[in-house]
Amino acid sequence: MITKVIDGKKMARNIYSELKKEILSLETEEGAKKIKLAIVSAGDSDAGKVYINCKKRACFDLGIDVEEYSFGYEDTSRNLINCIKSLNIRDDVTGIFVQLPLPSMLDSLEILSSINVLKDVDCLNPLSFGKLVFSSFDKDHDFAPCTALAVLEILKNLNVDLCGKHVVLLNRSNVVGKPLAMLLLKFNATVTICHSKALKVAKFCKAADVVVSAAGVKKIVTGDIIKNGSILVDVGYTRDYSGKICGDIDVDSVYGIASCLVPVPGGVGPVTVAMLLRNVILAAKKLNYGRH
């Protein structure tokens, strides 16, 4: 079997051209109302800065304004919440994104709960999450966490019919595993959620039609634990001893066994940023252009 390796950058580029057209047609039809994303972060992690720069660059390319609010380790939850509350009520700010994880001394739940759900482009407020779970999901109308959205978008692009498929997730975080599980159920997949305390992970992977791994453990998914013809989606992100970016999937060993591989780097990551931008435009459409 030849394993098809997905080019996430190319997929993201295609999404951006669609989004550019959408912004143009909105401005033509309804006048140049502005779209502005506010990015809130705290602490000084290098990874956080890299992710924020990706998002800023994507906004720049689409002509979307960005305002950045960076807090230091001395700042309190209250400082972030006050910032978010002022962004919530500003007419010119149409989307708010908080870069996670926040430093552990901050109350993430309280901070994320303060985001106006109409501007909550990464679905970080627990109210946004609850509404996503309780309602039917329509990507043209509802926000969802962007990494989960990216995995779904890639599977849709591959024409995977999820109905009845067994999807095994190696992650139970609030931003990947849990929202992805909830979304996959809406597409009638059968979902197994594994994590660091799970036993017999190999057995679950061996039975899976699709494995989505965000364990953050280098080469945890190997050729001997997967099913012939399965689809592998890598959402891991670590570095090897030489500083090279690695995913969870041992590419060499799964090659020829998996039907399809979404690699790290260049797979889910770029599509995740594109999904954020899609949500930013969706928020602006709903807020500025009265499109619901």
Add this chain to the structure above:
Amino acid sequence: MITKVIDGKKMARNIYSELKKEILSLETEEGAKKIKLAIVSAGDSDAGKVYINCKKRACFDLGIDVEEYSFGYEDTSRNLINCIKSLNIRDDVTGIFVQLPLPSMLDSLEILSSINVLKDVDCLNPLSFGKLVFSSFDKDHDFAPCTALAVLEILKNLNVDLCGKHVVLLNRSNVVGKPLAMLLLKFNATVTICHSKALKVAKFCKAADVVVSAAGVKKIVTGDIIKNGSILVDVGYTRDYSGKICGDIDVDSVYGIASCLVPVPGGVGPVTVAMLLRNVILAAKKLNYGRH
């Protein structure tokens, strides 16, 4: 193997004696502030009435006041929301419960979203659900949907260590499957969520340490599809041709194979009502007695 059959009624009685002591000690220490549950329902389903009567009787036995608000098919979502909003701000009402399912012409999501989260004793508001998912869970402090709580309480009573166990859920509803999956993850179980569109359900059950079935399909779980020594929890509720209440589990065929069976009737049902009452007292403690 002798299959242990769990007596949910007895377990519920034990919980009620604890709750009675708790109410007494609260009144002794802090003075007789009142606890009152408001039950909101719509439509005239017989099942709904039966469930409401169970809850009223349990409240009566514990000396908890109940107010009932029954709406007809001609009532609108707005009528229910206005009722809930007035209950939200009344000091004497400490808990609000909406009997589900609501008639399909009503906007359940909007109605449930209007419940004050401090009084949301069955965790029906999507904000309550999101907060439950995003935070660590402590039954002495946080609400959770009562059926899911009841399953956990029974497993705790059986001294099941969920860490690393494989739990298969035959249900993906907002009140059973989804919240139960989210809670089981907090106890480090590996969780598979099946549903009516799932394929190879028998294979999943055969691999499971614990099967929780709320499919509403009579005798869907049979001896030949379960693992030796597994724990079976029935949350199904149907009636056979003679009108007798049936669960999802084929009791005769699993007997001697399962290590433990939580049957229908007399299993999860009575414990669910006890969990609701525990949450009603928890809400009153937090609201009236300042215990957080």
